[in-house]
Amino acid sequence: MGSHTAFEIAGAVVSGAVAPDHFLRRALRRAAEQADLNAFLTLSPEEAISSEGPLAGVPVAVKDNLCTLGQTTSCASRILEGYVSPFEATAVTRLRRAGGIVLGKTNMDEFAMGSSTENSAYGVTRNPHDPSRVPGGSSGGSAAAVAAGIVRCALGSDTGGSVRQPASFCGVVGIKPTYGRVSRYGLVAFASSLDQVGAFGATVEEAALLLSVIAGHDPRDATSSRRAVPDLLRGIARDVEGLRVGVPAEYFADALDPAVRRLCERALSRLREAGAVVIDVSLPHTEHAVPTYYILAPAEASSNLARYDGVRYGLRASDAGSANEVYELSRTGGFGAEVVRRIILGTFVLSAGYYDAYYGRAQRARARIASDFERVWEEGVDVLFTPTSPTPAFQIGERTVDPVSMYLSDIYTVTANLAGIPGISLPIGTVDGLPVGGQFLARRWDECTMLRAARGLEVLLGGTGCPAGRRGLPGGAA
């Protein structure tokens, strides 16, 4: 994409200055040059390209758990290998109607279960800033595609941080909207009370543009809100003077890498200097968020993934001698190790005798965590600022042997999913060449204030929003 933003691409296509497929061909070339990243599972450009709409001619990468007509949707799982959905996700349909082009489907942790994209059945995606490191997850392919300069925008999904954490690791912008802001129709379900489609962009404005296209009520998803979607780009360029920014002490505890802490403190200094009011606050139940999440999400997953039984679609074991064996052998052969682990955990916490001790307790803890946020908003805080992840991107293989250490990558992001509030990660600097993300959280439905804060900080820190990576980025080697 070079230095052309999504706005510039659409402007050039709509005005007729370039052919509608001009930037698609460029994106395909870049994707081929960087195939070693393994960001894409399939590349399948459309035949007809629109020259109308806010995303006219803009190539967009789409996570492989969003159903697309005419392209496989595998969720990076063997059990859905070659599956072509007979219907399309509403977010993808809206993206196409806005003139966007689905460049291809991106790699991910299988069924979005993971924080590194190492759980893909089709190999790990590599971080464009350092190929020995993970891109984060589960939407690692989408984040890497933006960071590598293949696309300016991408779709992902965020159940516990799966857009924001890879955005942080790859040095791009990632938005998790308020639960209900974007339709989940056609998003393959992982944990339905937590899942939300999210948007990546090379800059805050480009991520906001993509969100503005996909947001809004969808009668096919009963959890999508009927609230009118405000103009997410209007007011985004307002400065941060007078903005009340809460800083929760619990997000700056011992687990935080000192270098990440310093970058967060630098960001807060810039905000203060620009007239924002920075306030110390407390979210006392933060430490319980990861345990709560890792009960609720596997419980919901064990139910949602019961549909993969080898009967109606997907992988069927060829050596099954009975219907029961079809179920068991197809599921065992089709699911990877992390998915099996979470299904077993989820089945356990929902089992008779343990339901109240685990699932019921976690549901009540969720209420406690959500009420922490309500109290802070009532105190007059407009947005919260936190690190997105405790560390920069870690080495491939570093955390695969210890599931709990992997789960703790999500410690600062799962709270937003549990509370249903919006969050955004944006680059705030680098540590030894690796990007670090800062996160803003806001009240439900108040993406506008969140985007204003993020855009304001992006400008204060230097503007491009996308630190130069190994290759392909504005100012990068390619």
Place this chain on the structure above:
Amino acid sequence: MSETDGKCRTGVTEDDVRAIAALARLRPREAAFERLTVELNLILEHVRALERLDLSGLDPQEAALHSRPRSRDLGTRPDAVGPDAVQALAPNWRDGFIVVPRLPALEATRSPARDPG
């Protein structure tokens, strides 16, 4: 698995994991059970932190938002998936039906006269 009095479990055995896997319609290789048991216990130990939390007087929060779930408008339906699409997706198909092996429990009721398969 024995029942608890609302407390988190302190240790899960390999036999417990076998029983859970069967409930989940999974049949991991025998060698995998030892690893799964260790991992499950690690995770359950981590989530025991919730026992320290005072949750009295709180209702369970079942959704991201507190609002009541809405019913879908009856006039709006998901995309219809016709027989051709189902056939294209089905692992095995014959005469308009998805074919699966019989359940062992039904083998005793099998009637050659009624069942051409």
